[in-house]
Amino acid sequence: MHLTSHTDYALRVLLYLRLREDGKSTIQEIADAYGISKNHLMKVVQRLAGLGYVDASRGRGGGLLLAKLPEEINLGRLVEEMEPHLDLVECFDMKTNTCPIAPVCDLKGVLGEAQQSFLGTLLGYTLADLGTRPQRLRKILKMPKAGG
Amino acid sequence: MHLTSHTDYALRVLLYLRLREDGKSTIQEIADAYGISKNHLMKVVQRLAGLGYVDASRGRGGGLLLAKLPEEINLGRLVEEMEPHLDLVECFDMKTNTCPIAPVCDLKGVLGEAQQSFLGTLLGYTLADLGTRPQRLRKILKMPKAGG
DNA sequence: CGATAAGAGGTATTCTGAATGCATGTTATG
DNA sequence: CATAACATGCATTCAGAATACCTCTTATCG
Ligand code: SF4
Ligand code: SF4
Numbered sequence A, B: 001m002h003l004t005s006h007t008d009y010a011l012r013v014l015l016y017l018r019l020r021e022d023g024k025s026t027i028q029e030i031a032d033a034y035g036i037s038k039n040h041l042m043k044v045v046q047r048l049a050g051l052g053y054v055d056a057s058r059g060r061g062g063g064l065l066l067a068k069l070p071e072e073i074n075l076g077r078l079v080e081e082m083e084p085h086l087d088l089v090e091c092f093d094m095k096t097n098t099c100p101i102a103p104v105c106d107l108k109g110v111l112g113e114a115q116q117s118f119l120g121t122l123l124g125y126t127l128a129d130l131g132t133r134p135q136r137l138r139k140i141l142k143m144p145k146a147g148g
Numbered sequence C: 001c002g003a004t005a006a007g008a009g010g011t012a013t014t015c016t017g018a019a020t021g022c023a024t025g026t027t028a029t030g
Numbered sequence D: 001c002a003t004a005a006c007a008t009g010c011a012t013t014c015a016g017a018a019t020a021c022c023t024c025t026t027a028t029c030g
Helices: A005-018 A027-034 A038-050 A075-082 A106-123 A134-140 B005-018 B027-034 B038-050 B075-082 B106-123 B134-140
Strands: A054-057 A063-066 B054-057 B063-066
Touching (some): A005 A038, A005 A054, A005 A063, A005 A075, A027 A038, A038 A054, A075 A106, B005 B027, B005 B038, B005 B054, B005 B063, B005 B075, B027 B063, B038 B054, B075 B106
8 A cells, every 4th residue: 555656756846846936946956855866756747747737947947836826736636646546456447357246346335435535635635734844844855045 | 556465355255254154165265256366365364364364274174264253353454454564655664764854744644644544434344344235246256055 | 059957758677566376384184 | 094275485477666868859048
């Protein structure tokens, strides 16, 4: 039971940008701040751009900006969109299911309900609920001061 | 986001035994019923035996029996015990965490809460809540008639 | 216009852990 | 003592995630 690093990285990027609303941030800068691979992070950012969460501008002086208000970025929605699939067990994908009792299995319903609880909790939060300790976060992330 | 097949297989075994309280079932029989590998299922059953969910008797005439009442077998508990880990994101395991903001990350708490919602839902169900359509299940599983 | 910074996008490789198979040991029964 | 059934450990395969590269495009600046 785990989320992919893509999903977590996406959230890290958004959190970073939320604390940095005053100016653009480059992928390199964010990768350095979290100590992760720039190449890897580029894929995540492309995805976020495609989903409309960030605006990316190329060329010298380019970088990333949040494309929405933090209050508009729902964590549950983001997780649903970033995760490659939400197939808790094989029968959740009827196309590849091999379990013979799927049509009449109560467990399937119970697991589905549990997953909805999970996502439902996340749907109750937005990016605006994160970063409640901005000073400490900015310090850990070695974030440039406003205007820098 | 998915559970391992071990967890699902464990639940399948318990469901099978619950519908078959009248007599022992062999691993072979259950593997055939679900169309899965016997070798694989043996590992799952050993785990279930170790956790005290089933009694396994060896030798000719041996087989499996539920070691608890269906009402005593909680689905949330079982999932917790069968899953190799519940590390939704890397920071859930402090020993291997590399994320620098873990000590001050609000996201961690939110994800933890969501996971608790998931498990909390499952904790509300027991094996007794499954198998509400026993006739159809027994038929699909080609289960021997009572006493057979 | 040319150099350069930055993102876009595709491909290849590595790595991990799950899934599976196999071989042998142990226990109980008849 | 033959056999049926579970126990245990190890090896292998496989899928998907994670990561690394490489080339292309775009935009800015001197
Ligand atoms: S046992 Fe139920 S939940 Fe598990 S795969 Fe089969 S249908 Fe789905
Ligand atoms: S960003 Fe937060 S939730 Fe994600 S790994 Fe870091 S500490 Fe954990």
